[in-house]
Amino acid sequence: MADGKHLIKEWLSEYSSLQEHEIKSFAAEHEHNHEIATAIFNLIYNENHTESPTLSQDVCEEMLENVCMQLFSFYRSKEIELQRFTLQFVPIFIYIYLSSVAVGNTKSIRSIETLLIGLYNFEVVDENGKPKVVSFRLPSLAQASIYHEPLSLGSQFLTESALRRWEECNTKLVSWGPLSQVEILNAQNRLKVMAALLFIYNRHLSLLPKLALRYFCISASRIVTQGFNLKTGPAKTKSIQRIPVSSNFLLEMIEGAYFAMFNEFYTLALQAVQDIDERAQYELLPDVMLVTSAVINSLNSNPSGQPCDG
């Protein structure tokens, strides 16, 4: 631990002493600097804590604040490698943040909150300050594509809605956004912001370091199960508060876990999906249940995709 702190201190001072023109090379070599990433993960997340907020006990708030500031300036630096470096910590920050808010401990996580708001506001607009939209066309069987021609698939698929989709194909896009920027997080917008952050995270999944996926799965499991381990036995203490969830937020989590499942973290990711499934059944969110059971069922019946660990 002390070792990690030392490393982080060096890392902080190294970046602050960089000249403008050195940033590019710094970024290029930084992306694969696993040591520092591990050190930061250890700083913000202590695996030995099973319940209760998980900031390492001996973490000095000052260091956390400096780390958050540096990560944010990475994000603003326009170097894609540095942005990705910051991005890998997003899920774990979300977990720490939501967990602390749920137990009513908002003081110690101010810097994380600021970082998350900053990232969100940075990502929902493009370079010109216009709200960003991610969209795509919804293909229809009624329109010929590079993979089929409508007639060969039989007329039974040329339904009214298929034809309508064809008509709307180029005008009515499936889209994410536009989202508005936020100033503060409150009960009303918190989960929307978190879902958006995970969406952004998911867009970079395949380029993130594998280590990040591991922490992603752990965070996902923790978020949905906090406060559900009912105490048995004589020690009748009050359980820890649960973290509120919304279906969009959970759906984004499944997306990431599904990816992790086929990229070296099968066991952890499966655990995360099962935890999410359990939570969705508890909250009665039909769309989330739909997706989790689809994932679980497709693993049972169709192991062709070579899910694997490590």
Place this chain on the structure above:
Amino acid sequence: EKELPVRSLRIVAESYAIKGLCLEQSVLPSSTSKFKQAEWEAEMIRSFELASELTLLYLQRASAARAGATLETALQRAPLLHIRAGRLTAAVDRYREMLTAVESVATQALRLTLARQLAEVLMRGVTGQVYKAPRGVSPPTGGTLGRRREEQVSDGPWKPKKYAAINQFVPRNVHEEVVLSLVVGEAMAVRDAVLSQSAEFEAARAHSLHNAVALVDLLAVAVTRWGQLPLLLESLERAMKFSFGCGHIWRQRALATAAASGREPGPALPARPPPKQGSPSWNAHVRAVSVARRAAPLVPHDAPLRLVAAVTAFGAGWIEEGIELAEQALSAARARPDTPAPRLARCYLHCAIGHQMKAQKTNSRIEKDAENEVCLKYLVQSVRLDDNDHLAFYHLALQYVHQGMLNEAMDATRACLSCRAECGGGLRLAASLWSCAAAGPRGSRALHAARLARHHYPTAEWPLWTLAALQLLWEGGEAALATGKELLRLLNSAEEADGEQQYAELDALSDSIRDDRHSVRDAASVRAESAGAYRVERALSENASTLSQRARSPLGDHRAHAWLLLADLCLRLGRTSAAAGCVSEAAALTPFSHLVLYTRGRVHSACGEWEEARQCYQNALAIHPTHVDTMLQLGGAYYSLGWLRLAERTLREAGALEPGRADTWRRLALVLGALGEPAAAADAAAAALALHPLTPLCPDL
């Protein structure tokens, strides 16, 4: 390369395939250099690629031919080798090459597999930045107009023919390609499905079902995140054709229909009226519940599915049906000893919610008591099983409020807020409980709760309602009026900023959204709410379902509410003309609302125009016959007009509907006193006195 006769095509293809297979089998001498090894691998893959192209070409030419084991292996081998070596882009390219080749009879089954594999690779390995879009094949130009076969082109004599058409759909990003390949694959799976149920086709049927289910599952994973439920529902419906008795598909369909019924567009806040009969949303509810009923026997142990259906039924206002489903869920959950306690607790909770709604709905005393009792029993059980569920505590508190047990209600509210500090319903209950007379002068606490709610939910309207009503009591009229104006401003700004979208989001209370919508709607019917403002909501929604086919602006109801609240505030401040102005604003928005009539009646009452007031109240009652507030006011109007017997009858009716209201009995005491029945009057007054501490400081006229 020149064109080969069909027979030699097969021979060449097979020889390449065998060469590839041999290379794969042969053990490489360990001494070879890296370079050699790479060369060897490239050779192997090239052989497979050539073999697969020739095979496709052969199958296109010789329409009746079958591929055979060697060729089929060769077809599938190349992309798998790429994947194994970590070259996802190359693998994707291979899949594309093969899928763009025109389908022939023998390749149908193969293309199904390929489409699925392509989607899998894209979903599991390629996100965002690393994706490269495929290029479309441009149709040949010149001289070929109108000849259908020309929609397929070929790059050379050794290449298979490819799909080409004018205005062809070419994916531009990974989402488009995933959905396209899944949709195409799903269509092929459905086309190839075996329908016969007879035993000899059992294996084939199972296989085709398996293929289709795999594709539908992938489709669910891919499109749900984007809210494309209609697409998914369509394919699940097509799957019905051959998935008789398949629990998974039926369950998925039930879930998808339930999700679709919950996501209707439009304002959803906070008083969500049950959907109008025949409206699209009503149809969605009907469908969701009936599909769930069909699916339930196939998954006998699935309690959550039944609960989802129950919640859908509650949402549509079919309370009895919802209770039935919830109780089925409860017995299903209890039948299994391994049900986790929190989930079992939720089963009890949803049963309780149903009974609570029923108790609120019914006007028969005996039935109401019975329902209340059942509800309380379930709630206590739920809380006992899971002491960390804010929603159960919230409903428990609500139930205690309904039954006038305010201390217990306060305890439950505290428990609710300690489980989730930001629970909207809990804050609202806290505000209204602190304002009850029994609590003594605790105005500051009530105000604090309301302000806290406003802090957590800055764009929701109900904290402002509460705040305004409470401010009127403790901070004076001006502050309350300012809050009321703020509310109106909030609603107007929401409408300007693309009304529906923005506003629909308002109900994204922090809690699990669906449940909270639930709780807010229920809260609307809480008698002990401050200032009667919330009663408005429930009544309006009941009204909306019976009346007015007219199209309204999406926020009309809410803005009318806000105007009525302002009118209420003005009345209490004694500004009758301002109140009249507010009422006419509201009337312009919702002319048929009984609340508009009721408030107008109160304006007349305030001016001492009892005859006009009486007419307004009677009109309001004609629209909503059990609106207790109006009945009270009508009784008051009769009293002022000197029609004492009518006043007594009206007030007694009101008392029968809601015996727990102190002001009914207070008025009745006045009327009876004027009638010269001192004993009865004393009884009524005593009832009023006994009930008084339980009533929130609800100002009356």
